[in-house]
Amino acid sequence: MTDTTTRRIAKDALYDGFATIGRALAAGRRAEIVELLAQGERSVEQVARELDQSVANTSHHLRTLARAGLVGSQRSGTHVRYRLASDDVLELWAAVRRVAAAQLEGFDELATGYLGARDEVEVVDRDEVLDRLARGEVLLVDVRPVAEYAAGHLPGAISVPPDRLELLDDLPADRDVVAYCRGPYCVYADDAVRRLHRLGRRAMRLEDGLPEWRRANGPIAVGG
Amino acid sequence: MTDTTTRRIAKDALYDGFATIGRALAAGRRAEIVELLAQGERSVEQVARELDQSVANTSHHLRTLARAGLVGSQRSGTHVRYRLASDDVLELWAAVRRVAAAQLEGFDELATGYLGARDEVEVVDRDEVLDRLARGEVLLVDVRPVAEYAAGHLPGAISVPPDRLELLDDLPADRDVVAYCRGPYCVYADDAVRRLHRLGRRAMRLEDGLPEWRRANGPIAVGG
DNA sequence: TCGCTGTTCAAACCGTTGCTTGAATGTCGA
DNA sequence: TCGACATTCAAGCAACGGTTTGAACAGCGA
Numbered sequence: 001m002t003d004t005t006t007r008r009i010a011k012d013a014l015y016d017g018f019a020t021i022g023r024a025l026a027a028g029r030r031a032e033i034v035e036l037l038a039q040g041e042r043s044v045e046q047v048a049r050e051l052d053q054s055v056a057n058t059s060h061h062l063r064t065l066a067r068a069g070l071v072g073s074q075r076s077g078t079h080v081r082y083r084l085a086s087d088d089v090l091e092l093w094a095a096v097r098r099v100a101a102a103q104l105e106g107f108d109e110l111a112t113g114y115l116g117a118r119d120e121v122e123v124v125d126r127d128e129v130l131d132r133l134a135r136g137e138v139l140l141v142d143v144r145p146v147a148e149y150a151a152g153h154l155p156g157a158i159s160v161p162p163d164r165l166e167l168l169d170d171l172p173a174d175r176d177v178v179a180y181c182r183g184p185y186c187v188y189a190d191d192a193v194r195r196l197h198r199l200g201r202r203a204m205r206l207e208d209g210l211p212e213w214r215r216a217n218g219p220i221a222v223g224g
Numbered sequence: 225m226t227d228t229t230t231r232r233i234a235k236d237a238l239y240d241g242f243a244t245i246g247r248a249l250a251a252g253r254r255a256e257i258v259e260l261l262a263q264g265e266r267s268v269e270q271v272a273r274e275l276d277q278s279v280a281n282t283s284h285h286l287r288t289l290a291r292a293g294l295v296g297s298q299r300s301g302t303h304v305r306y307r308l309a310s311d312d313v314l315e316l317w318a319a320v321r322r323v324a325a326a327q328l329e330g331f332d333e334l335a336t337g338y339l340g341a342r343d344e345v346e347v348v349d350r351d352e353v354l355d356r357l358a359r360g361e362v363l364l365v366d367v368r369p370v371a372e373y374a375a376g377h378l379p380g381a382i383s384v385p386p387d388r389l390e391l392l393d394d395l396p397a398d399r400d401v402v403a404y405c406r407g408p409y410c411v412y413a414d415d416a417v418r419r420l421h422r423l424g425r426r427a428m429r430l431e432d433g434l435p436e437w438r439r440a441n442g443p444i445a446v447g448g
Numbered sequence: 449t450c451g452c453t454g455t456t457c458a459a460a461c462c463g464t465t466g467c468t469t470g471a472a473t474g475t476c477g478a
Numbered sequence: 479t480c481g482a483c484a485t486t487c488a489a490g491c492a493a494c495g496g497t498t499t500g501a502a503c504a505g506c507g508a
Contacts, residue, residue, distance in 0.1 A: 007338070008276055010334075010338035011256070012253075013334050013338070014334045014335060015252040015259075016255075017252075017328060017330070017334040018255045018320055018321065019249060019250055019251055019252040019254070020324075020328065021249070022247070022255065023247075023465095025242075025245070025250075026249075026465095027243055027246075027465085027466070028236055029236075031239040031243050032235070032236075043484080044486090045484065053467090054468070054469090055484080056468075056470095056487085057466075059484095060466080060467080060486090061466085063486085067329070068327075068328060069323065077476070078483065079484065080484080080485065080486095086323075086327060088323045089323055089327070092316075092319040092320060095319040097242060098312050098316075099245050099293065100245050100293075102310060103293030103294065103309050103310060103312070104292065104293040105293060110237050111238060113234040114231065114237070114238045251495085251496070253497095267454080268454075268455060268456090269454065269455085279455075279456095280456080280457090281497055283455060283457090284456090284457095284496080299504095302505055302506060303454065304456095
C-alpha cells in the first residue's frame with residue numbers, strides 16, 4: 001500500500017470522527033434533547049416526558065449523544081442525571097440554529113408552524129433590556145417552569161410558569177413587559193406576549209433565553 | 225386532534241429542520257468537502273479529485289449540502305463553482321471541530337493517525353505570530369498549493385507548495401520559521417515543520433489556517 | 449449542427465439508524 | 479433479602495443514506 005493511500009485512509013477516519021459530531025445532531029429528537037439539556041441537567045425520565053418519547057428510546061438517544069461526547073451523565077441514587085458536556089456544545093448548538101435560520105430552505109415555515117407568526121412579537125436584545133431595566137421602564141417576566149426559575153433567573157424577573165399564564169392578567173400595569181424563556185425557539189415567551197397584547201398591553205420578548213444570557217455572562221439570581 | 229399534539233408535531237418538524245443541518249455534516253466525505261470549500265470555491269471535479277471520490281458521488285454530496293443550505297453554487301461557463309454559503313457555516317464547522325477535539329472519545333488517536341505525533345510540533349497563535357513578525361524574528365511559510373497562495377496569503381509569507389517541500393532546504397537560516405496551511409487539521413504545515421526539524425532548524429506551526437486567519441480579520445496579501 | 453466535457457440524474461445494493469416491544473440490570477428502602 | 483422503581487439492553491422492523499454504475503443533460507467550440 002502506498003504512503004498516500006494510508007494517508008487517505010487516516011484522513012477519512014479523522015473526518016468520520018468529525019462526522020460523528022454531526023451525526024449526533026442529525027436526528028430531530030436528539031436536537032430537542034440538546035436544547036432541553038441546555039436548560040440544565042435532567043433524568044432520563046424527565047427528558048422522555050418532555051419529548052413525548054418512550055423512556056427506552058430516550059435512553060438510546062442519550063447514549064448516542066454521550067458516545068459523541070456531547071452529553072455526560074452522573075448517577076445520583078436511583079436516577080441518572082444527564083447534562084451537556086461543556087459550553088462548547090452550547091456554542092455548537094447555537095451555531096446550528098444560526099445556520100438553519102439563515103440558510104435552510106423552508107425554515108421560516110417550520111418556525112412559524114411551531115411558534116406562530118412572529119412579526120407581531122417585538123424582540124429586544126440583551127443590552128436594551130439591561131438598559132431599560134436600569135431605568136425601571138420594564139417588568140421582566142420569566143415564562144418557564146418554576147423549577148427552572150428557581151435554578152436561576154434574570155434579577156428582578158417575576159415567575160409566570162407556562163401553565164399559569166393567567167397570572168399575567170394581574171401584573172402591575174405601569175410598565176411594559178419583557179418576557180423570556182428557554183431560548184429563541186421556545187414558545188412560552190411568545191404565548192405570554194400574545195396574551196398581554198390581547199389585554200391591550202405593550203409587551204415584547206427577549207431575544208435570548210436563559211442559557212444564552214448566562215453564556216454571555218449576564219447577571220443571574222438564584223432561588224425563589 | 226388536541227392542541228398540544230399539533231404543537232408537538234410542529235415542534236418535531238422544527239427540530240427535524242435543525243437536524244438537517246446536523247445530517248449534512250454527518251458524513252465524513254461531506255465534512256471534508258466543507259473543510260475544502262472553506263479554502264475557497266471549487267468545481268465538482270476539483271472537489272472529487274481532492275477527496276479521491278467519484279464525480280457522481282461528490283456531486284451527490286454537494287447537492288445534500290446545498291439542500292441543507294451549507295453551500296451555494298454558481299455556473300461559470302461549463303463549470304459549476306461551489307462555495308460555502310456564508311461565514312456562519314465556517315463558524316459552525318469550527319464549532320464541530322472544537323467539540324470533537326475536546327469531547328470525542330478516541331479523537332486524539334484519529335488525529336495522530338493522520339497528522340502524526342503532534343507534541344513534537346510547537347504551535348503559536350495569531351497574536352504571537354503578529355508580534356514576532358513585527359519584530360522581524362520569524363520567517364512565514366505558506367504551505368498550500370500555489371493557486372491558494374495566489375488567492376490570498378499572510379503578508380510576507382513565502383510560498384512553499386506541499387509537493388515542493390525541498391524548497392524549505394534553501395530558506396535563509398537567520399530566523400525561525402512559522403508554517404501555516406489550510407487549518408488546524410491540515411498536514412502540510414506539520415510536514416514542513418518536521419522537515420525543518422530534521423535540518424536542525426527551529427520551526428513551528430501557526431495554530432490557524434488561512435480561513436481562520438481571514439475570519440479573525442488578520443491582514444491578507446493577494447497575488448504573487 | 450455535431451461532438452466534447454463537466455455535471456447531474458436514476459436505479460440498485462447494502463449497511464446504518466430510529467423506534468417499538470419485552471426483558472434484564474442495578475439501586476434504594478423496607 | 480425482597481420488592482419497587484429508574485434505567486439500560488437486545489431483537490426486530492421499516493426507513494434512510496452512502497456509494498457505485500450507467501445513462502442523461504447542459505454549455506461550449508468547431
